[in-house]
Amino acid sequence: MAFVNANYLKLKAGYLFPEIARRVNQFLQSHPDVPLIRLGIGDVTEPLPAACRQAMIQAVEEMGDRATFKGYGPEQGYPWLREKIAAHDFQARGCDIDASEIFISDGSKCDTGNILDIFGDGNRIAVTDPVYPVYVDTNVMAGHTGEANERGEYAGLVYLPLTAENHFTATLPSEPVDLIYLCFPNNPTGAVATREHLQAWVDYARAHNAIIFFDAAYEAFITDPAIPHSIYEIPGARECAIEFRSFSKNAGFTGTRCAFTVVPKGLKGQTPSGEAVELWSLWQRRQSTKFNGVSYIVQRGAEAVYSEAGQAQVRELVAFYMENARLIREKLTQAGFAVYGGVNAPYVWLKTPQGTGSWDFFDKLLHTCYVVGTPGAGFGAAGEGYLRLSAFNSRENVVEAMNRVVAAFG
Ligand code: MLT
Secondary structure (H helix, E strand, C coil): CCCCHHHHHCCCCCHHHHHHHHHHHHHHCCCCCCCCCCCCCCCCCCCCCCHHHHHHHHHHHHHHHCEEEEEEEECCHHHHHHHHHHHHHHHHCCHHHHHHHEEEEEHHHHHHHHHHHCCCCCCCCCECCCCHHHHHHHHHEEEEEEECCCCCECCCCCECCCCCCCCCCCCCCCCCCCCCEEEECCCCCCCCHHHHHHHHHHHHHHHCCCCCEECCCCCCEEEECCCCCCHHHCCHCCCCCCCEECCCCCCCCCCCCCEEEEECCCCCEEECCCCCEEEEHHHHHHHHHCCCCCHHHHHHHHHHHHHHHHHHHHHHHHHHHHHHHHHHHHHHHHHCCCEECCCCCEEEEEECCCCCCHHHHHHHHHHHEEEEEEEEEHHHHCCCEEEEEEECCCHHHHHHHHHHHHHHHH
């Protein structure tokens, strides 16, 4: 019999969102007619920007003509898309990032998991708690952890609690670590990191020769002009950070799939014998072996995000969801909840009523309001006593969901 990757057996039950879907479906089986509103998984609801659709339609036509048909594209992505990203998302913000350092992919979820392919086994790894579960689960799968304890914490990981006291931005570890996962604007708490906070992380990483994995999938939702959108706005970050970005949330590409990862040239890790190796070359090698690139059609759609019309449409989409976030915050506050996030991020993090755990409150919300949230405990032990609501939904659904919450708890 073939051997399996026994690390998978260490994983807790299911991946968080399918587990929530399972519970919701179970509820729907016994309550088939309830008008359910899903503010759980952060999946967008509003249509793709017109500029993206038009670009993709035109690309489909090109694929139908022998003269303009495209087969395999460059594994790293088409240069015209990488150049627009480098110019608009980085150089325009003063970041020293070149198009050759950008790798187009089909998602940040995949990239934040796949990046472990180019790192070895002996690293000390820090994650925040609560945390986007992909960072933890992929390390478990890769055999970088021991078993989970009764709190769900895996042996071998360094957990950095995000709490109301530290404004949901992690305190630097007291012990040296080699890999650090940071996500700002934060999923799930909706918190953002100031320039000073990020500078402290960059200084730490450089002092300890550590690498920061910076997940900036929600950067488009930052409304405060003082908050950095990219880790590369911080001096020294080129020497210690890999950044993940996505078109999923700003341009509604969750079902269309396009994202990118930035690996600066000159960023290095080491072999067991202490020889320095460039990470860009390893990631390039990994991608060209295991990935054949994002479809031409989708990359044309992503490119249109950077057109004048695309920019205006994306701004409108982001503003739409942020108005939802504002409404959620307002109504939850009115209902007496302590709320965090939702100002520079599409997630609102609410404190559950005294004595009600995350999963109990999830059930209560489901059964009394027919509203689906995400239990904070699903993101880690320190998320216990919180619940996340996503602002990704129609205005009508958000208003209705909040009216139900105010009626039930206000
Ligand atoms: C979430 O709800 O946290 C997101 O949908 C996760 C993701 O983008 O994969």
